[in-house]
Amino acid sequence: MSVPGPSARWLYVFDGTANLGVNLTGTNGQVGEFDPPTFNETLQELTGSASTAPVVAPTGHRSTDDVTIPIWADSSLQGLIDDWMGTTEADRRNARIIVHGWKGADAAGVYFEAGRCYLSKVSPKTPPAALTQVETTWRYENAAEIGIVLRALAAATADGDTQSSSIDHGAATALGGSGYWGYTALNLDSGTGFAPRVIDSADNVTFAALCTFTAVTATTGGGQRIALSPTATVRRYVASDWDFTGTPGGSATCTFWIGFCRNLA
Numbered sequence: 001m002s003v004p005g006p007s008a009r010w011l012y013v014f015d016g017t018a019n020l021g022v023n024l025t026g027t028n029g030q031v032g033e034f035d036p037p038t039f040n041e042t043l044q045e046l047t048g049s050a051s052t053a054p055v056v057a058p059t060g061h062r063s064t065d066d067v068t069i070p071i072w073a074d075s076s077l078q079g080l081i082d083d084w085m086g087t088t089e090a091d092r093r094n095a096r097i098i099v100h101g102w103k104g105a106d107a108a109g110v111y112f113e114a115g116r117c118y119l120s121k122v123s124p125k126t127p128p129a130a131l132t133q134v135e136t137t138w139r140y141e142n143a144a145e146i147g148i149v150l151r152a153l154a155a156a157t158a159d160g161d162t163q164s165s166s167i168d169h170g171a172a173t174a175l176g177g178s179g180y181w182g183y184t185a186l187n188l189d190s191g192t193g194f195a196p197r198v199i200d201s202a203d204n205v206t207f208a209a210l211c212t213f214t215a216v217t218a219t220t221g222g223g224q225r226i227a228l229s230p231t232a233t234v235r236r237y238v239a240s241d242w243d244f245t246g247t248p249g250g251s252a253t254c255t256f257w258i259g260f261c262r263n264l265a
Contacts, residue, residue: 199241
């Protein structure tokens, strides 16, 4: 699998309800030489200034227990650390959800690996000019999950769905899975909340809720992971939908993404 440049790479760290952290276009810093051992092929490093921090391109993939993420930052290093690791000792012992993704080489779309992780190591590094690097190692609570993005990160100003671009897995499964979503900006105007879902269908016509995420109201960004029962049925077609609850005004908007990991074994 090849990755066509930095724009195809993204990564989030969040605590399940808030502190979304940063991605490759974050304001406090950017991911550096992203070297998760899940990739069993060489990673290509492209270095640059703080505004174009190093990125990598994976050429192979497999599951593992750890993900190591060096963080490149400018003068806002403390803000970046607080976003990714929490602001108190107790908070930093809590699980974070790690989500990193890449554009697929086939027509299926964008893939991601995700899971609940615990911070197990923080190592300050000798910085190159104009950058500061902190290497963090996170251990997965369970095995890493591989999923596909149902709705890429973008702004929405009204209710909607991705039924017309649903993911066809060929057949239903009864092995469960996990739904993920995250948002980076939210303006409800006069509305009461924003509610996303993962939905599925047997015939690609009639869809029903598979993962109903908790509606959010905070403007600071966040996300959630919902794990289904390991024997839950996931129907052949999977998509997503979202709803601005209440009576949102004309300025309502949410910038978000939704993905799903179907268990296949």
